[in-house]
Structure formats: C-alpha cells, structure tokens
Amino acid sequence: MEKLHVDNALIKQFRAWFEQPDGETLRVQLLQMYPQDIAAVIDRLKNDEARLVMNALHKEVVVKVLVEMDEEARESFLSAYSPYEIANEFIENMDSDDATYVLNHFPNNVKEEVISQLQDLEYASSLLDLISYEEETAGSLMAVELVKVNQNWTVAQCIEEIRLQAENVDTIFVVYVVDELERLLGFITLKNLILSAPEKSITDVFNKEVISVPTSAHMEEVANITKKYDLVAIPVVDPLGRLVGRITIDDVVDLIKEEADEDYQLMSGITEDVDSTDKVWILSRARLPWLLIGLLGGIASSRILGVYENQIMIHPEMAFFIPLIAAMGGNVGVQSSAIVVQGLANDTLGTLNIGQKILKEIRVALLNGIICSAFILAYNISFNHSYELAVTVSIALLTVIIFASVFGTFIPLFLNRLKIDPAIATGPFITTSNDLLGIVIYFSIGRLLYTL
Amino acid sequence: MEKLHVDNALIKQFRAWFEQPDGETLRVQLLQMYPQDIAAVIDRLKNDEARLVMNALHKEVVVKVLVEMDEEARESFLSAYSPYEIANEFIENMDSDDATYVLNHFPNNVKEEVISQLQDLEYASSLLDLISYEEETAGSLMAVELVKVNQNWTVAQCIEEIRLQAENVDTIFVVYVVDELERLLGFITLKNLILSAPEKSITDVFNKEVISVPTSAHMEEVANITKKYDLVAIPVVDPLGRLVGRITIDDVVDLIKEEADEDYQLMSGITEDVDSTDKVWILSRARLPWLLIGLLGGIASSRILGVYENQIMIHPEMAFFIPLIAAMGGNVGVQSSAIVVQGLANDTLGTLNIGQKILKEIRVALLNGIICSAFILAYNISFNHSYELAVTVSIALLTVIIFASVFGTFIPLFLNRLKIDPAIATGPFITTSNDLLGIVIYFSIGRLLYTL
Numbered sequence: 001m002e003k004l005h006v007d008n009a010l011i012k013q014f015r016a017w018f019e020q021p022d023g024e025t026l027r028v029q030l031l032q033m034y035p036q037d038i039a040a041v042i043d044r045l046k047n048d049e050a051r052l053v054m055n056a057l058h059k060e061v062v063v064k065v066l067v068e069m070d071e072e073a074r075e076s077f078l079s080a081y082s083p084y085e086i087a088n089e090f091i092e093n094m095d096s097d098d099a100t101y102v103l104n105h106f107p108n109n110v111k112e113e114v115i116s117q118l119q120d121l122e123y124a125s126s127l128l129d130l131i132s133y134e135e136e137t138a139g140s141l142m143a144v145e146l147v148k149v150n151q152n153w154t155v156a157q158c159i160e161e162i163r164l165q166a167e168n169v170d171t172i173f174v175v176y177v178v179d180e181l182e183r184l185l186g187f188i189t190l191k192n193l194i195l196s197a198p199e200k201s202i203t204d205v206f207n208k209e210v211i212s213v214p215t216s217a218h219m220e221e222v223a224n225i226t227k228k229y230d231l232v233a234i235p236v237v238d239p240l241g242r243l244v245g246r247i248t249i250d251d252v253v254d255l256i257k258e259e260a261d262e263d264y265q266l267m268s269g270i271t272e273d274v275d276s277t278d279k280v281w282i283l284s285r286a287r288l289p290w291l292l293i294g295l296l297g298g299i300a301s302s303r304i305l306g307v308y309e310n311q312i313m314i315h316p317e318m319a320f321f322i323p324l325i326a327a328m329g330g331n332v333g334v335q336s337s338a339i340v341v342q343g344l345a346n347d348t349l350g351t352l353n354i355g356q357k358i359l360k361e362i363r364v365a366l367l368n369g370i371i372c373s374a375f376i377l378a379y380n381i382s383f384n385h386s387y388e389l390a391v392t393v394s395i396a397l398l399t400v401i402i403f404a405s406v407f408g409t410f411i412p413l414f415l416n417r418l419k420i421d422p423a424i425a426t427g428p429f430i431t432t433s434n435d436l437l438g439i440v441i442y443f444s445i446g447r448l449l450y451t452l
Numbered sequence: 453m454e455k456l457h458v459d460n461a462l463i464k465q466f467r468a469w470f471e472q473p474d475g476e477t478l479r480v481q482l483l484q485m486y487p488q489d490i491a492a493v494i495d496r497l498k499n500d501e502a503r504l505v506m507n508a509l510h511k512e513v514v515v516k517v518l519v520e521m522d523e524e525a526r527e528s529f530l531s532a533y534s535p536y537e538i539a540n541e542f543i544e545n546m547d548s549d550d551a552t553y554v555l556n557h558f559p560n561n562v563k564e565e566v567i568s569q570l571q572d573l574e575y576a577s578s579l580l581d582l583i584s585y586e587e588e589t590a591g592s593l594m595a596v597e598l599v600k601v602n603q604n605w606t607v608a609q610c611i612e613e614i615r616l617q618a619e620n621v622d623t624i625f626v627v628y629v630v631d632e633l634e635r636l637l638g639f640i641t642l643k644n645l646i647l648s649a650p651e652k653s654i655t656d657v658f659n660k661e662v663i664s665v666p667t668s669a670h671m672e673e674v675a676n677i678t679k680k681y682d683l684v685a686i687p688v689v690d691p692l693g694r695l696v697g698r699i700t701i702d703d704v705v706d707l708i709k710e711e712a713d714e715d716y717q718l719m720s721g722i723t724e725d726v727d728s729t730d731k732v733w734i735l736s737r738a739r740l741p742w743l744l745i746g747l748l749g750g751i752a753s754s755r756i757l758g759v760y761e762n763q764i765m766i767h768p769e770m771a772f773f774i775p776l777i778a779a780m781g782g783n784v785g786v787q788s789s790a791i792v793v794q795g796l797a798n799d800t801l802g803t804l805n806i807g808q809k810i811l812k813e814i815r816v817a818l819l820n821g822i823i824c825s826a827f828i829l830a831y832n833i834s835f836n837h838s839y840e841l842a843v844t845v846s847i848a849l850l851t852v853i854i855f856a857s858v859f860g861t862f863i864p865l866f867l868n869r870l871k872i873d874p875a876i877a878t879g880p881f882i883t884t885s886n887d888l889l890g891i892v893i894y895f896s897i898g899r900l901l902y903t904l
Contacts, residue, residue, distance in 0.1 A: 036681055162643065162646055162647070163646075163647055171643075172642075172643045189623075191614065191618065191623075191624045191642060194611055194614055194615075194642065194646060195615055195618055226705070227702075227709065228488050232702075249701050249705070250679075250683075250684075253678070253679050256709060260712030260716070261798075263716060264719065264794060265794070267790075268786045268791075268878070269787050275791065275794065275798070276791050276800070276812075277801070280812065280815045280816050283791070284816050284819045284820050287787045287820060290787070291783060291787075291820055291824055292824070292827070295780065298780060298828075299828070301772075301776065302772035302773050305772040305775075309768050310768075316761050316762075316765045316768070317758075317761065319771040320754035320755075320761075322771065322774050323749075323753040323754070323778050323887050323891060324751065324754060325750075326778065327887055328746055328747065328750060330779075331721055331742060331743060331880055332743065334720045334721060334879070335720050337720075338719075339722070339726065346709075346713075348729065349728055360728075364732050364735045364739070367733070367736045368739060368743055371740065372743055372744070372747055375744070379751060426720070427786070431782070431783070432779065435775050435779055439775060
C-alpha cells in the first residue's frame with residue numbers, strides 16, 4: 001500500500017477507471033489504498049461515482065471508509081439504504097465508538113430506529129447506552145471493545161482471552177485488570193504479558209497505577225490527561241468504578257486537533273468548520289455572521305462619533321488618530337483574551353483568583369501602555385501636532401489599553417463560569433467592543449482637554 | 453498513585469514537608485506522584501526548594517521529571533552540575549529522544565561537551581547523530597530505542613529479542629521487521645506476536661503495509677500522517693530506506709498541540725509561548741512587538757488622514773465611518789488568512805492554484821460584500837445621511853472587503869512559498885495593513901463622489 005496525495009490527477013484517473021466495463025482496474029487500485037485515502041477520494045467524487053467506489057470495496061473496508069469520509073458524503077451514501085440495511089450491513093461491522101460517531105450524526109428517531117433493527121441484541125444494547133451519554137463526554141467517545149481479565153487469572157488465561165477477543169478488538173495496547181464486580185484495578189501491557197511466565201498470576205504482574213476518567217468527563221479533560229500522562233488509551237469507568245470502555249489515542253488526537261481548529265476559527269470570526277475546498281456559499285455563510293456583528297459595531301461607532309461632530313469640525317486632526325486608538329484597543333483585547341482562552345483550554349491558568357488575575361493583567365497593561373503612550377507622545381510632539389492633541393492621544397491610548405486588557409481577561413473568564421465556550425469572546429467580539437470603548441474614551445478626553 | 457491538581461494548597465504542603473528534618477514525609481509523598489505532577493510542582497518552587505525535591509527522588513524518576521519540567525527550571529537545576537555529571541547522571545538515563553530534546557536547549561558547545569563526556573560511547577554516537585538533524589524534522593524528534601527483528605527469524609526469536617530490549621525500550625507497541633541491510637520491510641504488532649505459534653517464521657506473520665517517514669520530513673507532515681492513519685508510532689527511515697528510529701504518538705500529540713498553540717498566539721499578536729502564570733515583564737515582552745507594529749500602523753493612518761484634513765473639516769460626517777471601514781477590512785482579512793493558514797497546516801487546501809484560489813475568494817468576498825454594503829446603504833439612507841456619504845460608505849466597504857480578502861488569501865500563500873511560517877500573516881499584520889488600505893479607499897472614493 002502507499003499513502004497517496006489526493007489531487008486532481010488522481011480524481012481524473014479514477015474517472016478513467018470508472019469507464020472500464022469490468023471495473024477490474026478500479027478494484028485492484030482500491031486494494032492498494034488505505035481507507036483514509038479512499039475516503040478522501042470519495043469526498044471529491046459525485047454521488048453516483050462514490051457509489052461505484054464503495055461497491056468495489058470489501059465489506060470491512062466499506063465501514064472504515066464510511067467513518068473517515070465527510071458527513072455530507074456519508075449521509076448521501078447511506079440515504080439509499082433502509083434502517084435495517086444500515087444497521088446490519090454497516091453499523092454491525094463497526095467498532096462501537098465509530099458506530100456511535102456515525103449514529104450521532106443521524107436525527108434522534110433515525111438513530112434509535114437503526115439500533116432497534118440490529119440483529120445482534122447485545123451490541124444494540126451497548127450502542128443504546130453509548131448514544132445516551134451527553135455529547136463531548138468520555139462516555140460518548142469511548143468504545144466498549146477492550147480486553148479485560150480478572151485479577152485471579154493466570155498469564156496463560158489472559159493470553160487465551162486475548163485470542164478470544166482478537167477479532168473484536170483491533171488494537172489492544174494493554175489488557176485491563178478488574179475484580180469480580182468489574183471494577184477497574186489496573187492494567188498489564190502486552191510487553192509485560194509476553195515477558196511473564198504463563199503460570200504466573202495476574203495479581204503478581206499487573207500495574208496498579210492506572211489512570212482512568214469517569215464517563216462524565218468532558219473531552220477537553222480527557223485530552224489534557226491523555227496528553228499529560230503520555231497514554232495511548234485511557235479506560236473509562238462508571239460512577240461505581242466499573243470499567244465500561246476505553247478511549248484510544250487516535251480519537252484523542254482528533255479531539256485535540258478539532259478543539260484547536262475550532263478555537264482558531266472562532267478567533268478569526270468563522271462560525272463553522274470550513275476549509276477552502278468548501279463551496280462559495282458555505283464559506284460565505286460561515287463568515288457572514290461575524291461580519292454583520294462587525295457592521296453593527298461600525299454603525300454604533302458612527303453614532304458615537306456623530307455626537308462629537310462639532311468637535312471633529314473644529315479639530316479635524318482628532319479624527320486622524322481614530323484608527324490608532326480603535327486598533328490598539330482591539331489588539332490588546334485580543335492578546336489578553338487569547339492568553340485566558342489558551343490557559344483555560346490547557347489548564348495552565350494557575351491559581352490566582354479572578355481579581356488577582358485582573359490585577360496582574362493591569363500591571364502588564366500599564367507597562368505596555370506607558371511604553372506605547374510615551375512613544376506616540378514623542379511622535380506627536382516632534383511632528384508639530386498641538387499640545388492638546390498629543391496629550392489627548394497618549395492619555396486615551398493608555399486608558400484604552402488598560403480597559404481593553406481588563407475586558408479581554410474578564411470576559412472569557414466570565415463566559416467560562418457560565419459554561420459558555422470562552423473562545424467566542426476572542427476575535428471580532430472583543431475587537432468590536434474595544435473599538436467602541438476606545439472612541440468614547442478618546443473623544444471624552446479630547447473634549448475635556450480642548451475646553452480646559 | 454493519584455493524578456493531582458497542582459494548586460497553591462499543594463505547594464504550601466510541600467513547603468511544610470521541607471521543614472521536617474528527616475524528609476521522610478516528602479519522600480513518601482513523592483513516591484505516590486507521577487513525574488508529570490512532580491515537574492508541575494517544581495515549576496512553581498524556588499530553586500533551592502526544587503533541589504530538595506529532586507534529591508528526594510529515585511534516579512530514574514529524576515530524569516523523567518527533568519524532561520517534563522519548564523526549560524528555565526531545568527536550566528537552573530542543571531547549572532549546579534559539571535558536563536560530566538550532566539552526561540552520566542542524567543543524559544545517560546534518558547531515552548534518546550528525551551536526551552536530544554534536553555541537549556537541544558543547551559548552546560552548541562555545551563551540547564557537544566556533554567555528549568563527549570558520556571561513558572557509553574555507542575549512545576554518545578547516537579546522540580551526536582540525533583543532534584545533527586535539522587530542527588523540527590523527523591530525525592531530530594525520533595528515538596533510536598526500538599525493537600527490530602530480521603524477517604528470517606521465528607516468532608520465538610522475536611520474543612527473545614523483546615526480552616533482551618525490554619529494559620531499553622519502555623513502550624514497544626510494534627516490532628519492526630528489517631532485512632539484512634536494516635531496510636524497513638514492515639512490522640508486527642505485539643498482539644499478533646502473542647497469537648502466533650512460536651516456531652512460525654516472521655516472514656509469514658508480519659504486516660507489509662508499513663507507513664514510514666524520512667528523517668528529513670517536517671514535523672507538521674509527521675503529525676498529519678500519524679493523525680490521518682491513526683498510528684501510535686511511526687518508523688523513521690534514512691535515504692537508503694534503513695530503519696533509524698521511531699516517533700511515538702505522545703510526542704506527536706505534543707507537536708500538534710504546540711503547533712496549534714503557536715498559530716493561535718501568532719494570530720492574537722503574541723510572539724512567545726507564554727501563559728498567564730508567567731511574570732509580568734515576560735508577558736509584556738511577548739505582547740509589545742505587535743503593539744508597536746500596530747502603533748506604527750496607527751501613525752501611518754494618521755498621516756494618510758492628514759492628507760484629507762480639509763475634506764474632514766467640510767464633511768466631518770465622513771469621519772464617522774472610519775472605524776467601520778477599518779474594522780471590516782481587518783475582520784475580512786483575518787478570516788481569509790485564517791482559512792489559508794489552517795488549510796496549509798492541515799493539508800486541506802485542495803488542488804486549486806493560487807490564481808484559482810484568489811478567484812474563489814473574490815466570489816466569497818463579492819457575496820458577503822454585497823450583503824454588507826446593501827445593509828449599510830439601507831441604514832445610511834434611512835438615518836438621513838447624505839446621498840454622497842451613503843454611496844461612498846457602501847462602495848468603499850465593498851471594495852475594502854474584496855481587497856482585504858485577496859490580500860488575506862495571497863499573503864499567507866506567498867509567505868509559505870518563501871518557507872516563512874504563514875501564521876505570522878494573520879492577526880495584527882493583516883489587521884494593520886487592511887486598516888490603512890481601507891482608509892485610502894474610503895477617502896479616495898469620498899473625494900471623488902463629493903466633487904462630482
């Protein structure tokens with residue numbers, strides 16, 4: 001097999017293979033491709049072409065491709081099947097975490113209809129449990145497929161259990177050790193299992209330093225723990241301490257990446273997960289909401305400036321520094337909020353309370369504000385602007401920097417308290433509100449100084 | 453052991469334990485902690501306190517803590533040791549990837565001095581190879597510790613090899629299969645090894661579908677491949693196809709997180725990796741460069757506006773919409789560049805060439821621009837602004853949105869061509885230049901329309 005770069009040339013080749021009546025070349029080529037690459041090809045094909053590819057694949061590859069492909073492509077592929085077929089041809093052959101992932105993209109009634117059609121009742125019952133966990137929790141992300149052994153077994157019995165479960169559990173990593181009540185006691189790595197004498201008791205060889213998460217743990221916590229302790233799989237336990245599933249590192253990696261991408265998009269004012277291959281109207285829709293909010297902010301600032309119309313007419317030079325004041329407020333606000341948002345996500349906020357954090361932020365703001373204000377004061381005085389203007393700009397800048405820092409720090413912390421994703425506080429939201437704030441401060445100080 | 457939340461209370465407890473003359477409580481407590489948590493505690497202790505903790509730890513734990521702790525704390529801890537001691541007490545006991553990581557934080561001459569003092573010559577030679585790879589490539593990230601077997605061996609021989617290497621290689625995951633010339637042929641999972649008869653030949657049981665990266669692969673590529681193909685470890689091969697090392701998933705997870713954090717910070721105008729627990733002047737230093745650039749941008753826009761002083765005096769209402777035009781240019785620019793930067797990082801840019809991408813971007817911009825311009829036109833006409841102003845604002849807004857989109861798309865693509873991190877094009881850079889652009893467009897159109 002080779003890993004492929006899916007480009008226009010490859011898609012063209014596929015279209016040529018579709019033309020061949022016996023489909024032999026297509027089948028041979030697909031045999032040499034990874035499911036991830038096949039999914040990437042399908043994402044770029046038309047509906048009926050995608051179906052030609054899927055029909056040429058082995059059943060066990062089809063389900064892997066299904067999990068990897070875009071939601072839209074999957075939906076339109078599955079729309080040709082009845083709930084019974086979806087259940088017993090596709091869901092049945094997936095690992096439980098993949099099945100849950102696919103099912104959770106269906107509407108609620110379809111989800112349950114499909115599960116109820118499954119012929120494997122035990123599996124159906126597992127899936128019913130899995131879809132009932134709250135989204136983005138460990139319970140909703142875990143797979144129930146794992147190898148567990150009783151602490152009183154021998155190494156040989158444990159290896160026999162692996163043999164029995166081998167078909168169900170693709171990647172094993174470690175074998176979990178439980179007591180009679182299924183409570184998680186520890187684990188044993190395959191390496192230790194290989195190196196232990198077959199007649200030894202598991203009790204003597206297993207590792208009791210096991211890190212687990214409860215089913216209710218939020219996915220961010222799961223990701224942070226997995227990352228911090230360098231785990232390849234993390235067992236999930238119910239409130240009674242019983243082992244109910246595990247989350248493997250590949251899913252955690254996807255989580256970490258998704259979370260990071262989401263924060264990045266929120267900061268840049270994009271509301272949906274889009275990439276540049278999406279259609280024009282989807283890209284447009286993802287970007288319009290923040291632009292409209294920015295527009296409302298702009299209208300609000302035009303009204304505030306309207307209040308100062310006379311002042312601008314008499315001192316048009318005051319208008320020269322509107323962009324500077326607005327931009328600096330925005331920049332400082334984004335910096336402050338970004339540090340808080342990252343700190344919340346990475347659990348590195350430290351132990352200061354909100355008041356102490358804001359005090360510290362004010363110290364940073366004072367330092368940077370004084371430097372920036374001094375710089376602009378020196379510039380304005382050397383370039384012949386009036387004394388009033390020079391002082392107004394500098395005092396306004398310092399004030400804006402301090403206010404923007406405080407808001408930038410406070411708002412994400414506050415949103416987080418309310419259990420709202422603090423990342424929405426970054427980007428356009430902070431920029432827009434700091435624009436307004438900056439203009440009010442600037443013109444209030446200006447009016448005061450010019451009338452003195 | 454228990455995973456801990458490192459907070460003020462825990463640090464206070466540690467300080468109480470330091471007071472006890474025999475240090476027994478400290479030792480007992482440390483025995484129950486993970487190296488990652490000990491490192492987190494040390495990062496918050498004073499230098500001499502950190503030393504008390506390190507002295508109370510077992511040697512093998514000391515090196516794990518060393519790798520996990522902050523660079524500054526590590527540096528100051530190691531400064532008390534000679535190169536000989538650093539080499540044979542610490543580096544010697546680390547995995548080669550951890551050793552390379554620690555060594556690469558030293559100046560070049562110290563790095564080589566330390567390696568030359570190692571008593572284990574073979575290890576010294578490996579490390580010398582590893583530090584010679586370019587930073588952020590697979591070669592510089594890999595560990596040389598791995599288990600490899602010849603394709604002609606039996607399963608039993610393979611298990612014997614695991615036994616021999618068990619002490620050197622902590623986590624095995626898979627055993628790599630090579631030919632007589634050490635060229636990578638494939639791998640076999642521990643699960644398959646356990647399930648295969650001992651007398652079987654490796655040739656009959658190993659998996660030939662192996663995905664590897666060359667030593668020169670950039671870490672972003674390593675991360676993308678590992679993530680895409682759900683790998684837990686990726687073998688690294690030299691230009692002759694020989695297996696020279698492997699990169700494990702825990703390091704890839706750190707890479708992905710670091711890259712994402714870096715992009716996020718660049719977008720928010722923060723130049724160093726800081727978090728809110730850092731000192732005030734470090735936080736200030738990380739934020740000041742972009743603020744000064746923003747300040748220069750602000751000065752530039754004040755000079756541009758100076759050109760239009762008369763126009764502002766006659767039509768002060770034109771100043772009302774300066775913040776709107778500037779902010780919208782900034783917002784659109786950030787959106788466009790963010791999509792490109794993410795596309796480059798995730799390898800999801802698709803196959804359009806630069807010209808086609810910009811054309812597509814213009815279509816998105818036209819759609820959003822027309823909606824926004826129509827909206828603001830309706831507002832301005834209903835709120836009694838003059839016809840000239842209303843038309844000026846709308847035409848300027850549409851033009852700015854289109855220009856900002858094109859710049860936001862082009863600049864990161866262009867930087868990427870020059871092998872410069874495109875993420876620096878996002879955030880304050882785009883915002884500042886689009887502010888300037890917006891003002892020029894707005895007042896040029898205004899002058900034109902008012903004089904018609």
